[in-house]
Amino acid sequence: MWVFTYKLDKHGFLVKCKARLVVCGNQQEPRDLPTRATTLASTTFRTLMAITAQFDLETRQLDTVNAFVNCELDEVVYMRLPPGFEKPGKVFLLRKALYGLRRSPLLWQTKLTEAFRSLGFTLLAQEPCVALMKGVVAFYYVDDIVFIYREKDKALADKTITGLKRQIRMTDYKELKWFLGIYILRDRRNRLLWLS
Numbered sequence: 001m002w003v004f005t006y007k008l009d010k011h012g013f014l015v016k017c018k019a020r021l022v023v024c025g026n027q028q029e030p031r032d033l034p035t036r037a038t039t040l041a042s043t044t045f046r047t048l049m050a051i052t053a054q055f056d057l058e059t060r061q062l063d064t065v066n067a068f069v070n071c072e073l074d075e076v077v078y079m080r081l082p083p084g085f086e087k088p089g090k091v092f093l094l095r096k097a098l099y100g101l102r103r104s105p106l107l108w109q110t111k112l113t114e115a116f117r118s119l120g121f122t123l124l125a126q127e128p129c130v131a132l133m134k135g136v137v138a139f140y141y142v143d144d145i146v147f148i149y150r151e152k153d154k155a156l157a158d159k160t161i162t163g164l165k166r167q168i169r170m171t172d173y174k175e176l177k178w179f180l181g182i183y184i185l186r187d188r189r190n191r192l193l194w195l196s
Contacts, residue, residue, distance in 0.1 A: 002082060003099075010177065020066075021082055023100035030102075031075065037105035040129040040141045046195070048130075048139055049184065052148050053193035059176035059184075060147045060161065064112075065169040067143035071097040071107040105142070112140065115167045119160050136160060146176055 003022045007015045052059060064070070077094045081087055097104040113123055113131075121131035121138060131138045135153030138160075139146055145164075149157040164170065176184055183196040 002084075010183070020099055023077075023079055023094075023098045025100040025102050037109040038128050040139055041127065044127050044130065044139070045141075045179070048137065048146075048148065049193055049195060053186070053191050055150070056188055056191050057148045058151055058154065058157070060149075060157065061173040061176045061179070062145040062147075062161065062164070062170045063173060064143035064145065065171060067112075068097040068099055068101075068104040068108050070168055071104065071111050073097055073101075073103075074107070075103065077101065108142070112145075112168070115164055118167070119163045121160075133160065141180055144179060145170070146179060 001022055001024065003020045005018045005020070007018065009015050051057065073094055073096060079092045079094055079098075081090060081092060094101075097107045109128075113128070116123065116131040116138065119133070121133040121136075124130045124132065129140050134156060136147060136149045136157045139148075147157050147161060161172070165172075178184070185194040185196060186192070
């Protein structure tokens with residue numbers, strides 16, 4: 001089915017209209033392949049924001065464009081044609097992961113963690129959605145990625161972000177302002193940060 005969403009800026013003005021093709025994964029046959037993907041814990045996010053405030057770290061936020069479509073499927077999946085494109089007796093053989101497929105989140109997480117590893121990051125065993133490399137910390141929730149680093153490590157952060165952008169198409173929002181519907185407000189002079 002088609003899912004239509006409207007992206008608004010922080011003032012509530014329309015920025016873009018999006019149409020996404022979503023597979024009805026509940027109609028997909030269960031298989032023995034793993035499907036579980038981890039997500040960033042809210043306590044980890046709050047801890048990283050406290051560290052950002054305490055040490056006056058720089059932030060940079062990226063958003064992956066159609067995250068799941070970046071992944072090749074590792075199983076055979078057929079899909080009926082979506083509304084507006086129906087042809088009797090025809091189906092699609094999917095090559096890429098789509099939203100709604102049971103394995104899409106795991107395939108995406110695997111691709112993203114491989115991209116981080118290829119750039120020299122180490123993933124935390126206790127929190128697999130956090131990656132470290134020298135003075136740069138990256139964390140993500142599905143397709144929202146945030147880098148935090150000291151000003152002196154800006155060149156390294158820029159280099160790794162450029163390397164990540166070569167592998168995966170992303171939108172660069174520069175400084176972190178919104179994450180998972182949470183507004184981040186900073187008073188850098190006094191090293192304070194509010195989550196709203």
